[in-house]
Amino acid sequence: MPETMNRRIVLASRPVGDPRPLDFRLESAAIPEPRSGEVLLRTLWLSLDPYMRGRMSTAKSYAKPVEIGEVMVGGTVSEVVASQNPAFRVGDVVVGSAGWQDYAVSDGTGLRKLDPGAAPVSTAIGVLGMPGMTAYTGLLTIGQPKPGETLVVAAATGPVGSAVGQIGKIKGCRVVGIAGGPDKCRYLLDELGFDAAIDHRLPDLAHRLEEACPNGIDVYFENVGGAVWEAVFPLLNPFARVPVCGLVSQYNATAAPEGPDRSAALMRAILTKRLTLRGFIVGDFAAQAADFARDVSAWVKDGRIKYREDVTEGLEHAPEAFMGMLKGRNFGKTLVKL
Amino acid sequence: MPETMNRRIVLASRPVGDPRPLDFRLESAAIPEPRSGEVLLRTLWLSLDPYMRGRMSTAKSYAKPVEIGEVMVGGTVSEVVASQNPAFRVGDVVVGSAGWQDYAVSDGTGLRKLDPGAAPVSTAIGVLGMPGMTAYTGLLTIGQPKPGETLVVAAATGPVGSAVGQIGKIKGCRVVGIAGGPDKCRYLLDELGFDAAIDHRLPDLAHRLEEACPNGIDVYFENVGGAVWEAVFPLLNPFARVPVCGLVSQYNATAAPEGPDRSAALMRAILTKRLTLRGFIVGDFAAQAADFARDVSAWVKDGRIKYREDVTEGLEHAPEAFMGMLKGRNFGKTLVKL
Numbered sequence: 060m061p062e063t064m065n066r067r068i069v070l071a072s073r074p075v076g077d078p079r080p081l082d083f084r085l086e087s088a089a090i091p092e093p094r095s096g097e098v099l100l101r102t103l104w105l106s107l108d109p110y111m112r113g114r115m116s117t118a119k120s121y122a123k124p125v126e127i128g129e130v131m132v133g134g135t136v137s138e139v140v141a142s143q144n145p146a147f148r149v150g151d152v153v154v155g156s157a158g159w160q161d162y163a164v165s166d167g168t169g170l171r172k173l174d175p176g177a178a179p180v181s182t183a184i185g186v187l188g189m190p191g192m193t194a195y196t197g198l199l200t201i202g203q204p205k206p207g208e209t210l211v212v213a214a215a216t217g218p219v220g221s222a223v224g225q226i227g228k229i230k231g232c233r234v235v236g237i238a239g240g241p242d243k244c245r246y247l248l249d250e251l252g253f254d255a256a257i258d259h260r261l262p263d264l265a266h267r268l269e270e271a272c273p274n275g276i277d278v279y280f281e282n283v284g285g286a287v288w289e290a291v292f293p294l295l296n297p298f299a300r301v302p303v304c305g306l307v308s309q310y311n312a313t314a315a316p317e318g319p320d321r322s323a324a325l326m327r328a329i330l331t332k333r334l335t336l337r338g339f340i341v342g343d344f345a346a347q348a349a350d351f352a353r354d355v356s357a358w359v360k361d362g363r364i365k366y367r368e369d370v371t372e373g374l375e376h377a378p379e380a381f382m383g384m385l386k387g388r389n390f391g392k393t394l395v396k397l
Numbered sequence: 398m399p400e401t402m403n404r405r406i407v408l409a410s411r412p413v414g415d416p417r418p419l420d421f422r423l424e425s426a427a428i429p430e431p432r433s434g435e436v437l438l439r440t441l442w443l444s445l446d447p448y449m450r451g452r453m454s455t456a457k458s459y460a461k462p463v464e465i466g467e468v469m470v471g472g473t474v475s476e477v478v479a480s481q482n483p484a485f486r487v488g489d490v491v492v493g494s495a496g497w498q499d500y501a502v503s504d505g506t507g508l509r510k511l512d513p514g515a516a517p518v519s520t521a522i523g524v525l526g527m528p529g530m531t532a533y534t535g536l537l538t539i540g541q542p543k544p545g546e547t548l549v550v551a552a553a554t555g556p557v558g559s560a561v562g563q564i565g566k567i568k569g570c571r572v573v574g575i576a577g578g579p580d581k582c583r584y585l586l587d588e589l590g591f592d593a594a595i596d597h598r599l600p601d602l603a604h605r606l607e608e609a610c611p612n613g614i615d616v617y618f619e620n621v622g623g624a625v626w627e628a629v630f631p632l633l634n635p636f637a638r639v640p641v642c643g644l645v646s647q648y649n650a651t652a653a654p655e656g657p658d659r660s661a662a663l664m665r666a667i668l669t670k671r672l673t674l675r676g677f678i679v680g681d682f683a684a685q686a687a688d689f690a691r692d693v694s695a696w697v698k699d700g701r702i703k704y705r706e707d708v709t710e711g712l713e714h715a716p717e718a719f720m721g722m723l724k725g726r727n728f729g730k731t732l733v734k735l
């Protein structure tokens with residue numbers, strides 16, 4: 060890579076269904092120059108997350124879509140390589156949102172300096188960053204897990220699911236994880252200490268989940284939707300809580316599923332079982348940032364929370380890594396190392 | 398009525414779809430004798446409520462169904478006509494659950510003495526009883542209405558809906574009521590002080606509701622489901638709260654509606670709008686009984702909450718009144734005077 064050029068990946072077209080390679084375009088441009096008050100950042104790590112599929116679409120959501128031709132958004136860990144901002148020095152490592160590119164300028168808004176001695180800097184976009192805080196705030200504030208309750212989480216080896224399950228264990232729950240394939244299931248049991256692991260690729264998910272939840276389900280942390288939700292739904296106990304964090308199995312859907320219309324049955328269950336379903340994004344709980352940082356840093360340090368990273372080398376491979384993640388091909392937090 | 402016989406209405410068969418007259422049976426039996434510790438109650442007022450449709454069915458719910466041949470359940474205001482229980486004297490008026498019958502014995506469990514001088518005793522099964530407390534607890538605890546927000550409630554002239562709307566006005570909301578027919582809509586505007594009233598019998602409900610809610614909907618108190626919910630759903634604002642109290646339009650449904658399956662769209666909206674949907678029954682909030690009694694008694698006394706009763710005379714007409722209520726033919730709280 061010539062150090063005079065900034066490579067960046069832009070949205071070339073809006074995906075219909077599964078994103079395809081042609082929906083992304085790798086471009087080169089001059090490295091931007093920081094003006095007074097700005098810093099120039101060189102990306103070290105790029106986070107790939109399911110929410111980005113939503114930003115590729117114009118469907119109404121909680122954030123504006125990426126425009127065609129714009130750089131794809133994304134959380135990053137970067138090094139300050141030039142600074143016109145007295146708050147940052149060359150060599151500082153910061154977490155921010157520089158997107159899918161080698162370089163970016165920033166006026167410092169939303170940047171947070173990292174201490175590379177405290178934890179590997181990649182964790183700032185993983186277990187100690189947005190995914191970890193999503194797990195912590197959604198589970199504790201909405202899920203309200205109590206000792207002895209049963210907690211179910213899908214995409215359980217992913218950065219959010221693995222933190223949800225391990226925090227659930229710390230809170231005294233029976234934790235059942237759902238993941239794709241025997242390796243991931245073994246990891247849940249052997250490494251993360253889950254009480255049961257269900258491989259959603261094997262037949263008869265509903266029956267195996269029921270067996271793993273002999274006392275029903277009190278908290279279901281929803282991040283996938285689809286077939287998993289259908290297996291979970293009949294097992295929900297009275298007063299169960301469902302933090303709705305993501306629906307990754309639905310993000311590439313192009314039409315509503317065939318009937319019958321089960322939304323009436325869902326409303327009936329909400330009523331008769333007195334369920335709580337509540338959607339959230341991590342920014343809704345910004346006030347809990349200090350609690351999160353204190354608790355989860357300590358749990359990572361003492362080994363009660365483990366994390367796993369799935370690293371792809373090279374910006375040019377980010378689209379492939381992203382498309383694979385939406386299909387569950389990642390094993391741990393999806394990161395691109397630049 | 399010979400004073401030696403107890404007339405009672407039992408469940409003759411489980412309705413399929415709309416209940417029919419033959420699903421009920423009027424029987425006569427000897428008036429029961431109170432034993433030591435018991436009282437004999439003569440029913441003065443019987444409350445008819447939508448939840449009773451659920452008790453006629455064996456579908457899983459929060460309460461056991463009425464068995465075939467058993468007396469239909471129901472809240473009542475009764476007079477003590479014989480007492481072997483030192484806590485009650487002949488002539489006491491009590492609120493309880495004696496069901497659809499002239500006489501019942503009770504050991505006193507669940508009975509509460511009323512002061513006939515404080516309020517008309519029928520209000521103990523209306524605005525100052527279960528329906529009023531349902532409105533108060535569900536709206537305030539789950540709905541959390543804030544000044545300036547828009548609150549929508551259907552079945553708005555019914556005992557729950559009318560209390561929901563009037564409490565919403567007290568809390569400073571813009572209140573939009575949905576009801577069937579011009580008389581009920583006029584009552585909402587002229588008598589109860591709602592800001593807008595929508596007749597769900599006229600065409601184009603969705604459009605008229607949108608016009609009545611120029612700033613979207615922040616709280617929707619769900620007690621009907623069906624077409625009203627479909628009109629409300631697209632208008633819900635980010636962070637809207639939906640206390641799910643009842644689904645009376647669905648209670649007689651015999652099959653899931655035709656597709657497409659909109660449950661995925663519902664989950665997506667919960668996520669992207671960060672909605673809270675929470676089911677409840679009044680018993681979940683028993684701890685708030687004193688707050689409710691204090692606040693709503695005061696509001697009724699000072700005229701800030703008005704109530705309306707729809708009285709049918711004679712136990713034998715209870716099935717007809719009940720079937721009519723499920724179709725929205727009542728105007729106010731459905732009561733049977735015995």
